[in-house]
Amino acid sequence: MTDAQIRDRIDHLRRERHAVILAHNYELGEIQDVADFCGDSLELSIRAAETDAEVIVFCGVRFMAETAKILSPAKTVLLPVESAGCDMADMIDAEGVRRIKAAHPGALVVCYVNSTAAVKAECDLCVTSANAPEMIRLLPPDREVIFVPDRNLGAHCAGITGRPMIFWDGCCPVHQRMTAAMVERRRREYPEAELLIHPEAPPEVVALADYALSTGGILRHVRESAKKEFIIATEIGMLHRLEAEHPDKRFIPLTEQAVCPHMKLIRLPDLLRSLEENRTVIEVPEPLRARAEVPIRRMLNRKF
Ligand code: 13P
Numbered sequence: 316m317t318d319a320q321i322r323d324r325i326d327h328l329r330r331e332r333h334a335v336i337l338a339h340n341y342e343l344g345e346i347q348d349v350a351d352f353c354g355d356s357l358e359l360s361i362r363a364a365e366t367d368a369e370v371i372v373f374c375g376v377r378f379m380a381e382t383a384k385i386l387s388p389a390k391t392v393l394l395p396v397e398s399a400g401c402d403m404a405d406m407i408d409a410e411g412v413r414r415i416k417a418a419h420p421g422a423l424v425v426c427y428v429n430s431t432a433a434v435k436a437e438c439d440l441c442v443t444s445a446n447a448p449e450m451i452r453l454l455p456p457d458r459e460v461i462f463v464p465d466r467n468l469g470a471h472c473a474g475i476t477g478r479p480m481i482f483w484d485g486c487c488p489v490h491q492r493m494t495a496a497m498v499e500r501r502r503r504e505y506p507e508a509e510l511l512i513h514p515e516a517p518p519e520v521v522a523l524a525d526y527a528l529s530t531g532g533i534l535r536h537v538r539e540s541a542k543k544e545f546i547i548a549t550e551i552g553m554l555h556r557l558e559a560e561h562p563d564k565r566f567i568p569l570t571e572q573a574v575c576p577h578m579k580l581i582r583l584p585d586l587l588r589s590l591e592e593n594r595t596v597i598e599v600p601e602p603l604r605a606r607a608e609v610p611i612r613r614m615l616n617r618k619f
Pocket residue numbers: 340341354355356357429443444445515528529530531
């Protein structure tokens with residue numbers, strides 16, 4: 316089948332199955348182009364919670380599909396490639412959260428959305444890179460705060476809110492490779508460009524950027540900016556939509572090495588097979604699902 320035929324078949328099946336195709340901003344261009352909606356983790360969670368589709372095909376990684384299932388348990392949630400995971404989410408498990416809680420009795424636990432359902436079920440509040448400082452400000456000031464699993468996003472939030480936190484020692488290997496030397500080089504090459512970075516990068520690199528933003532925040536910032544050149548310090552999948560939306564602007568990746576292998580697994584034939592064969596179905600068993608929903612609902616309702 317040609318790509319055009321695959322796309323036609325996907326269109327037919329998405330209508331027949333009352334399915335919505337959600338894609339993360341790091342997915343391959345061919346997937347972003349057929350999705351009903353592309354976004355960052357927060358935007359995708361909101362869509363998953365509000366859609367009236369019967370089937371959600373989640374083109375992203377497992378924790379994102381799990382979050383959709385937690386919020387919409389009556390719907391069928393499909394992850395087209397079962398092995399699409401997140402290395403950072405896998406750096407902590409439920410037992411790890413229980414251990415760090417036991418070492419800090421009375422502390423509240425904030426989890427980055429990049430975590431498994433089992434981890435979320437142990438936590439008090441969920442955040443994404445789009446809302447983390449704002450959410451942390453909702454927490455009662457007299458309680459200690461533990462932040463899992465991303466030490467970099469945690470440090471970024473502590474810097475913005477002035478709130479000391481206890482960090483789990485996790486990170487995103489893709490963003491962790493970004494260095495101050497890369498920033499210096501790009502600044503020399505493109506002195507007029509604005510540097511937009513994802514807060515999963517190391518704090519000493521984030522400190523050198525003009526703005527630290529979620530992937531959705533980067534897209535919004537570029538739309539509103541009069542600047543013509545941007546150095547993009549996050550996963551390179553971001554460039555697809557930026558370039559499509561702004562043919563008059565120039566986007567330079569901080570490094571071409573910033574490729575998340577999990578976000579590149581889903582291709583058009585996988586998406587088609589997912590709709591045809593109903594795979595892979597994401598399940599989050601009760602009562603774990605109900606416990607994991609609590610910190611996510613607090614985030615969506617912006618209420619602690
Ligand atoms: P955003 O929520 O900013 O899209 O980041 C998600 C993420 O970490 C994927 O790596």
